[in-house]
Each structure stands twice: as structure tokens, then as C-alpha cells.
Amino acid sequence: DRGMTWWKSSVVYQIYPRSFADSDGDGIGDVRGIIDHLDHLSALGVDVLWLSPIYRSPQDDNGYDISDYTDIDPLFGTLADVDELIAALHQRGMKLVMDLVVNHTSDEHQWFIDSRDPASDKRDWYVWRPAREGFEPGAEGAEPTNWGSYFTGSAWQYDEASGEYYLHLFSRKQPDLNWENPSVRQAVYAMMNWWVERGVDGFRMDVINLISKTLPLVDGEPTPGLGGLCYDPGMVANGPRLEEFLKEMNAAVGLSQRQLFTVGEMLAVDVDHARRYTSFEADELGMVFTFEHMSLDQQPGVSKFFLAPLHLPDLKANLALWQYGLADDGWNSLYWNNHDQPRVVSRFGDDSDEFRVTSAKTLGTVLHMLRGTPYVYQGEELGMTNAGYTEAEQYADIESVNFYRLATAAGLPVEAVLTGLAAKSRDNARTPVQWTEGPNAGFTSGRPWLPVNANHVTINADAARADAGSVFHHYRRLIGLRHDHEVVREGRFELLLPDHEQIFAYTRTLGDQVLVTVANMSSHEVRLQPGDVPDVTGAEVLIATHEQPTVDVLRPWESAVYLVG
Ligand SMILES: O=C(CO[C@H]1O[C@H](CO)[C@@H](O)[C@H](O)[C@H]1O)[C@@H](O)[C@H](O)[C@H](O)CO
Numbered sequence: 096d097r098g099m100t101w102w103k104s105s106v107v108y109q110i111y112p113r114s115f116a117d118s119d120g121d122g123i124g125d126v127r128g129i130i131d132h133l134d135h136l137s138a139l140g141v142d143v144l145w146l147s148p149i150y151r152s153p154q155d156d157n158g159y160d161i162s163d164y165t166d167i168d169p170l171f172g173t174l175a176d177v178d179e180l181i182a183a184l185h186q187r188g189m190k191l192v193m194d195l196v197v198n199h200t201s202d203e204h205q206w207f208i209d210s211r212d213p214a215s216d217k218r219d220w221y222v223w224r225p226a227r228e229g230f231e232p233g234a235e236g237a238e239p240t241n242w243g244s245y246f247t248g249s250a251w252q253y254d255e256a257s258g259e260y261y262l263h264l265f266s267r268k269q270p271d272l273n274w275e276n277p278s279v280r281q282a283v284y285a286m287m288n289w290w291v292e293r294g295v296d297g298f299r300m301d302v303i304n305l306i307s308k309t310l311p312l313v314d315g316e317p318t319p320g321l322g323g324l325c326y327d328p329g330m331v332a333n334g335p336r337l338e339e340f341l342k343e344m345n346a347a348v349g350l351s352q353r354q355l356f357t358v359g360e361m362l363a364v365d366v367d368h369a370r371r372y373t374s375f376e377a378d379e380l381g382m383v384f385t386f387e388h389m390s391l392d393q394q395p396g397v398s399k400f401f402l403a404p405l406h407l408p409d410l411k412a413n414l415a416l417w418q419y420g421l422a423d424d425g426w427n428s429l430y431w432n433n434h435d436q437p438r439v440v441s442r443f444g445d446d447s448d449e450f451r452v453t454s455a456k457t458l459g460t461v462l463h464m465l466r467g468t469p470y471v472y473q474g475e476e477l478g479m480t481n482a483g484y485t486e487a488e489q490y491a492d493i494e495s496v497n498f499y500r501l502a503t504a505a506g507l508p509v510e511a512v513l514t515g516l517a518a519k520s521r522d523n524a525r526t527p528v529q530w531t532e533g534p535n536a537g538f539t540s541g542r543p544w545l546p547v548n549a550n551h552v553t554i555n556a557d558a559a560r561a562d563a564g565s566v567f568h569h570y571r572r573l574i575g576l577r578h579d580h581e582v583v584r585e586g587r588f589e590l591l592l593p594d595h596e597q598i599f600a601y602t603r604t605l606g607d608q609v610l611v612t613v614a615n616m617s618s619h620e621v622r623l624q625p626g627d628v629p630d631v632t633g634a635e636v637l638i639a640t641h642e643q644p645t646v647d648v649l650r651p652w653e654s655a656v657y658l659v660g
Contacts, residue, residue, distance in 0.1 A: 102356050102381060103426060104584050105142035106463075106574045107192070107470045111434040112149050112171050113157055114527045115473055117539035124527070124538070126172035130180055132530075135556060137187050139476055139567070140574040143356060144184060145192040145299050147434055149177070153203050155268040156246075156493055157525075159194075159301060160201040164286045181294040190296035192356050197283045198305045199269040206282075207270050213257045220279050221270050222262035224251070224312065232258050241314045242331070243324035246494050247501045262312075264305060264331060266493055274306040274340055284347035291348065297356025300380075303341075304361040304368075307334030320397060322505060332363035341372065341379035351378045358382040358428055358468075366420035373425035382428040382468060388413045389436055392443075393519075400498055400515030405443060407616055408594050415601075418466055418588035427467025431458060432475045437523040441481035445618050450652050451478055451554075456569040456640050457614050457654040461599050463573040464612045464656055466588050471570060474528050477559050478566035481523040482548060485513065491545055495520040529555040572638050580637075582608045582658070591628055597621045598649070600628050607660045610637075613646050614654035621649045631657040 116128030126149060136144065148158035149171040158168070167174055184191050200207055209217035230237035233253045239260055242250040244267075251260040252267045262271045272279050287298065308331055315325030341359075344350070350357050359372065359380045369383045391409045394401040421427050431439035440446045444454030455478035463469050484490060487499050487509075495516050502512045522545065529551035531537035536551035548554070559567035577583045586603030597617040603610040611629050615621045628646050634657040636644060644655035 100375075100381060100426070101354060102143070102468050104577060105190075105356075105468055106140070106577060107143040107145050107468060108136055108139065108141040109145045109147070109433055109470055109472045111147045111473060111525060113544060114525050114538075116528065116530065117541065117543075120539060120541035121170070122539050122541040122543045123170050125170065126167070126176040126180055130176070130183055133183055133187060136189065138560070139471070139571050140578070141189070141471060143190045143192055143296070145470070146194060148194045148196055150196075153201055153268065155201070155266050159196050160199070160266065160269045161196055162201040162203040162205075165289055178293065185294065190356065191294070192297040192299055192358075193290055193295050194301060195287065195298040195303075196301040197272060198302045199263065199265060199271045202268045202270050206272075210261075210270075211254060211257060213259075219276050220273055222273050222308070222312075223254075223257070223259045224262070225259055226253075232260075240312050241317060241323065241325050242312075243318065243322075243326040245326075245328075247326075247497045249324060264302075271308075272306070274336075275308075275310070280340065280343065281347075284344060287344070287348045291353070291355065297350075297381075298358075300357065300359045302362060303359040303380075304332050304334075304337055304364055304372075304383075307336040307340055309334050318397065320505070322501070326398070328363040332361070333368055338371065338377070338379060342377070345378045345380075350381075356381060358384060360384040362386055366417050369417070370420060370425045373421065375424060382426050384428050384430065384433075385417065387417075398498065398515075399519050400502070400512070402515055402518055407596055407599065410443070411590060411593060411599055414465065415588070415590040415593070418590075422466070422587060427465070428470060429462050429465050429467040430470040430472070431462055432472035432524060433470070434472070434524050435521050437519055437521075438479055438481045439475065440478055441523070442518070443616075445652065446478075446480040447618075450618055451480065452564070452566055453640050453652040454618075455566045457616065457652050459566070459570050459573055460638065460640075460654045460656060461612060461614045461616075463570075463577065464583065464601075464603065464610065466584075466586065466603065469574075469577070472524065474524075476567050476570040477529060477554060477556055479526075479529060479554060480548065480550060481517070482520075482526050482546075484517055484520070484522065487513065487516075489546075490516060490520055490522050492521045492525065495522060531555050531557050569638070569640075576637055576656070580610075580658075581605060582610050586610055598623065598627075602629065609659040611646075611657040611659060612654070613649065613657075615649035615652055618651045620651060623647055623649070629659065631659060634659045 112124045115124040117124050118127035150161045151163035151166045151168045152158045209215045210221045224239035226232040226237040238249045238251040244250040315330040317323045318326040357380045361383045372379050392405040393399045394403050440455040526548045527538035529536040532552045536547045559565040582605040586605040589602045591600040600613045637656045639655035641653050
């Protein structure tokens with residue numbers, strides 16, 4: 096049965112190696128640090144480990160700028176360390192998913208170094224263009240199109256030596272590969288097969304729906320207030336040959352045939368696109384990551400740093416749209432956190448001492464009881480919070496640093512810019528994992544590359560593991576429910592109380608079994624009316640944040656899951 100894929104009953108744990116665990120005291124996490132903490136993953140019960148990039152890289156974007164795809168950056172370790180990690184994971188019944196970053200490479204990759212020479216047979220491996228008609232090459236406004244890079248500023252860099260511009264949708268040191276060139280595609284597939292032969296079980300594909308550009312490349316609508324450049328992700332996403340490339344890749348690497356795990360990170364992807372890309376008949380991808388539910392607490396059409404309050408009915412409506420949209424074909428990925436998003440307990444929960452644990456648990460429950468494959472980002476299982484930075488100098492992330500420079504140069508009040516960064520900067524997700532209450536939270540014996548959050552004295556893995564009521568043990572139980580109950584894996588989703596401003600409630604139905612999830616997503620007590628949710632009298636309570644849960648009155652951030660039938 097084409098739909099019978101192993102990852103439908105799996106939970107994925109994402110590691111951002113720089114910030115997970117440092118084994119050699121250089122202040123930067125590494126592969127041996129991961130090997131030293133596999134017990135933590137086994138205790139949590141996760142099935143798949145997704146590793147953000149550890150390949151050789153000048154680290155301009157913390158590894159998402161790769162200079163050698165088949166070698167490990169010495170910061171993180173060696174190929175032998177990775178072989179040991181793969182063996183150790185497989186021995187524990189877990190799988191390893193590597194990050195595949197092939198929309199772009201580093202400008203220090205040999206391919207790009209060769210490509211800079213117009214006579215090189217690698218010239219057409221990247222996207223080179225002459226200056227805009229009628230402009231002096233290198234002059235103001237001579238860029239081939241008005242596209243903005245995701246890290247702000249023009250997406251084109253003038254190359255004095257060859258007198259032309261190359262495209263970089265991210266940083267200047269991340270030139271885009273030209274996927275129109277079949278030699279580029281074959282080189283990528285060969286690299287993927289090299290890793291599969293080494294024991295890797297699948298790939299998380301970085302911004303994979305940007306690889307097919309619509310030709311010819313033309314100007315887009317300037318984004319208001321951002322210097323006249325076009326920052327519309329739709330400008331370059333979901334191009335005309337994307338599905339052709341995904342099918343070709345799938346066949347060349349045997350992704351479906353070898354049941355390899357694949358998830359495509361996709362900006363500007365909607366549920367209709369996702370249905371096509373993840374359809375069981377299509378042989379393209381297993382899942383996609385959408386940003387739609389991550390874009391509801393920002394002002395529409397500008398940058399994520401322009402904040403807007405989250406309206407719970409909007410979040411429920413979007414999650415429901417994807418649950419219904421992929422109900423009978425395709426498959427959802429489920430996530431609140433990753434290395435690009437702020438910590439969910441600070442964003443959608445309440446990270447005060449009074450409600451941090453309960454709101455973190457309830458956010459876990461409402462996500463993990465949905466239909467799809469859940470992703471847990473390192474530290475989420477501990478209820479780690481945002482970094483709480485107040486000064487521009489504290490930020491290390493290229494996207495945040497560039498945005499601060501552009502926004503203040505454009506005359507935006509510094510306070511407003513710092514407020515936006517404090518809420519949305521990617522550095523919020525990148526503070527070191529808090530293992531102990533001790534120095535540097537047990538992350539490193541050296542000086543951490545990014546300061547450890549001071550709240551590690553109370554929020555740390557040792558304390559969480561020792562406390563049966565912790566977020567850690569709640570996540571362990573949620574993961575257990577997915578392994579033990581087919582209704583959690585396959586049950587048909589139905590949203591309840593769509594317009595309720597505080598309550599998130601829904602059912603999952605499989606045969607005569609009904610799972611009822613009811614959650615109060617506010618810091619205030621909420622009273623429900625009879626009939627608001629199905630009668631759960633006598634039902635088995637599978638998991639709950641509070642003793643004696645009821646569906647009449649829900650305490651702040653209270654949630655419970657009932658199994659009826
Ligand atoms: O666009 C991406 C794609 O991210 C992927 O691609 C980026 C380039 O490789 C890389 O920086 C990211 O870490 C990787 O996940 C997000 O980083 C985006 O910039 C934003 O932060 C999300 O709100």
C-alpha cells in the first residue's frame with residue numbers, strides 16, 4: 096500500500112549541532128557531544144534524528160553555506176564520528192536524517208570558485224547575469240532584477256573579475272546553484288547516494304522549492320518600506336520545473352523505492368502545492384514544512400520582525416486547513432519550533448514561572464495529537480524559553496544582524512527594531528541546550544559561542560528528568576501515545592469551536608474510537624457550555640496537565656486528551 100510509510104508513526108528530534116553539546120571544550124557543539132547524549136533521545140522515545148548541517152563550511156550562515164558536501168567541518172568532528180553516530184543510532188532502533196542544502200552552496204565551494212571563471216565548464220553551474228540593460232556594471236541599480244535577499248539587501252552580487260552578477264537568495268556567501276543545468280542535478284544526486292550508502296536514512300531538504308526559477312528572471316513588486324526591493328518569497332518559489340526535478344531526484348536516489356525519509360522546507364507553499372508534492376502517487380516528497388502557521392503573529396506582507404498579536408482562531412483555522420487538506424493523500428509535518436523560529440512557549444505560550452511548564456505541555460499536546468509526523472526541536476522537551484536579548488550587540492545570527500542594520504538605516508526606531516528581534520530572532524532557538532544547573536548548563540567546559548540562558552539554573556535536563564511532572568516526561572508520554580494508538584496516527588481530524596478565542600479543541604476518529612483533545616490556550620480560567628465538546632463521561636484520560644480534568648471548566652493552560660470508545 097503506497098500510503099504505508101514508516102514515518103507516519105514516527106516522531107523526529109531536531110538537533111542544531113552548534114548548540115546541542117560540546118565534547119572538546121571549544122564552546123561549539125559537535126558530533127561527539129551528540130553521541131554522548133543519545134540516552135536523552137532514547138529516554139524521550141523519539142524515532143528519527145534530524146541533524147542540521149555539519150558539513151565543511153565557512154559558517155557564514157552556521158553551516159547552511161556548504162563548501163564540501165562529503166566532508167565534516169572540523170568544528171563538528173570527522174566522518175568517522177558520523178559513522179559512529181549512525182551505527183549507535185541504528186543500534187538503538189533510531190534513524191538519521193541529514194540536512195540537504197542544495198539550492199545554494201558556499202562561495203568557497205570548489206564548484207563556485209571554478210564558476211567565477213567565465214571560461215570554466217562550471218560557469219553555468221550558478222546563476223550569472225550581465226548588468227541591467229543601460230546600466231554600467233557595478234553601478235547603483237544595475238542589478239539584473241530588483242530581488243531582495245532573505246537576509247535583506249539585493250539578491251545579486253557584482254563580480255568585478257567577470258563583470259557579471261551572481262544570484263544569492265540568502266547571504267552573499269551563499270550563491271544559488273543553477274538547477275537548469277543537468278550536470279548540477281547529477282552531482283547532487285551522486286552526493287545524496289554517497290550519504291545513503293554510508294547509512295543515512297533520509298534528508299531534510301533546505302528551501303527546496305526555490306531550486307526551479309521562472310525564466311527569464313524579471314523584476315517583482317517592491318515590498319513597501321524595505322528600500323524598493325522585492326522580498327516576496329512567491330517571486331522565486333514553486334517554479335515551473337520543480338516537480339520534474341523532485342521526481343528526477345526521487346528516481347535517481349530511490350527515495351520512495353528505498354523508503355527514505357524526506358521532508359522539504361518550503362517558503363510560500365500552500366496546502367494545494369503540498370498535496371501535489373507529498374501525494375503518495377507522485378514519488379516526489381514524503382512531507383513539506385510550511386511557514387503558514389509561523390506567519391500569523393506578524394503584520395502581513397512585510398517582515399516577520401513587524402509584530403502582530405496571534406489570534407487563536409487564525410492559528411486553529413490554518414492547522415485545520417492542512418489537516419483537512421492532506422486527510423486522504425499526502426502527509427503533514429507538525430512543528431512549533433526549529434532553528435529558525437523563536438521558542439514556542441515564549442511565543443504562543445506563557446513563559447512566566449507560573450505557567451511555563453503547563454503552557455509548554457499544552458502546546459505539546461495540541462500539536463502531537465494532530466495527524467502527521469511531529470518534530471521536537473532540541474530544548475522544546477525542556478520548555479526552554481527565548482533568549483531575552485535587549486541589545487543589538489547580543490545577536491549573532493546573520494539574518495538578525497542584517498535586519499537590524501537595514502531597519503535602523505531605513506529610520507525605524509531602534510526600540511521597535513529591538514522589540515521585533517527579541518520576539519522573532521533565530522538566536523532565540525540557538526542558545527545552548529541546558530543540560531544541568533551548573534556552569535554553562537553543562538553544555539561546554541569552554542566559553543559557549545552563544546551565551547547560555549541564565550534560567551538554566553531551573554530549566555535543565557537533569558531537573559526535568561528527575562521531576563515526573565516535567566515537560567520532558569509529558570513529551571515522553573505524548574510520543575508513547577503515537578506509538579501505542581493507531582487513532583493518534585491515522586484518525587480523521589475535526590475541529591471544534593473554531594471561533595473560540597481561548598479554547599483549542601478537536602477530535603480524531605478511527606472506526607468507533609474517538610480521541611477528544613481539549614486545551615485552554617490562555618492564562619485565565621475558561622468555562623465551557625454543555626455540548627461545546629463531545630461527552631467524555633467515563634472516557635479514558637490518555638494524558639492531562641491537571642488532576643481530575645473536566646470539560647466544563649478549564650484552568651489556565653489546562654489540556655487533556657480523552658479516548659472515547
Ligand atoms: O527562509 C528561510 C529558510 O531557512 C533555511 O534556509 C536558510 C538558508 O539556507 C537557512 O538560513 C535556514 O537556517 C534554513 O532553515 C528561513 O531562514 C527564513 O529566513 C526565516 O528565518 C524563517 O522565518
